[in-house]
Amino acid sequence: MLAAYFSHPSMRQHEMGPGHPECPERLSAVQDRLLGSGLLDYMHDVTARPATRxxxxxxxxxxxxxxxxAHSPAEGRHNLDPDTSMNPHTLEAALLAAGAAIEATDWVIQGQTQRAFCNVRPPGHHAERHQAMGFCFFNNVCAAMAHALEHHGLERVALIDFDVHHGNGSEDIFAGDDRVLMCSIFQTNFYPWSGEVPKGPNMVNVGLPERSRGEQFREAVTTRWLPALHAFRPQMLFISAGFDAHLEDDMGNLGLVEADYAWVTDRLGEVADQHAQGRIVSCLEGGYDLSSLARSACAHVKSLMGL
Structure with missing residues (x-):
């Protein structure tokens, strides 16, 4: 069965100013790498639809x-925080990003595909229930998880987040919800300055000290994430796929490489195959060095496809 790729060209029209790291070129870098590798030839290429209110x-x-x-500007920019602003195209892009994750969930649960990757922006995992922050407006992956739970009636879903920054928005939304298990790694003592004290018993947060590399990451996955995931027996897996923990990405100070992203995706695929009929939806989060972002996302998608 072919995997599916969800994106939309209008997401590139959202931009937050010259030199901003969360730039439109991120989507192009990932898509071009997937095209050049030939992987997109073996994926359903789906143009996303916007999420509904x-x-x-x-x-x-x-x-x-x-x-x-109300704050979506007709022209110029509206600043929500020092790092996060809206231009006239931001609202459409944010609705499309969440809509891609939701539609990918439909595809996977309905059996049209087993694995899906959403090449989307703006990212979502910092968006809390009541506020935007950290380049994020709507929490794309959480909207997809809620759709799986509320619309499709799943009873247990897991969220795995390997961005260099803690997914505070996802934790805010689902902490204490026994239908959800969230497993995350992040750099300690770093934006958004949260995660080291979990907000709920369903949170498996593993902070990694700066300069940690693949060995420490793999140990966290093996000793903390995998036992919790197997005990939880999720019916579907969702991934907040941030690639800014890469050695070459100066947004943070961890040292993962492409092989680490492929390795963790393989492990998550094994969990999905054992408990969740192989079902995985992955959504792009961070990753700001365009070269390492593209290479890492390609390694992740190749592993999602079982190649």
Missing amino acids: EQIARVHDTLYIDELF
Whole structure:
């Protein structure tokens, strides 16, 4: 069965100013690498549709959603925090990013594909229930998880987040929800300055000291994540796939390489095959050095496809 690739060209129209690391070129770098590798030839290439307000409201407060719609500028930019701003195309891009993750969930649960990768921006895992932050507006992967739980009736889903930054928004939304297990790694003492004290018993947060490399990452996965995942027996896996923990990405100070991303994806694929009918939806989060981002995402997708 072919894997599926979800994206939309309009996501490239969202931009937050010259030199901003969360730039439109990120999507192009990933897509070009997947095209050049030949992987896209073996994937369903799906143009995403926007999420509805109802779908977003499963994970975000309606007043917050109303504020984003009200603050969407007709021209120029509207700053939500020092790092996060909206241009006239941001709202559409954010709805498309969440919509891609939700539609990918439909495809996987309905059996049209077993694995899906969403090449999306803006990213989502810092977006909390009531606020945007850290380049994120809507929490794409959480919207997809809520769709799996509420619309499709799944009882247990797992979120795995290997971005260099802790997924504080995802934790805020699902902490204490016994239908969800969240496993994450992140650099300690680093933005968003959270994660080391979990907010709920369903959070397996593993902070890694700066300069940690693949050995420490793999030990965290083997000793902390995998036992928890097997005990939880998720019916579907969702991945917040951030690649800014790469050795070449100066956004953080961890030292992962492509082989580490392929290795962890293989391990997650084994969990999915054992407990979840192989079902995985992965959504792009961070990754700001374009070369290492493209190479790492390609290694991740190749592993998702079982190649």
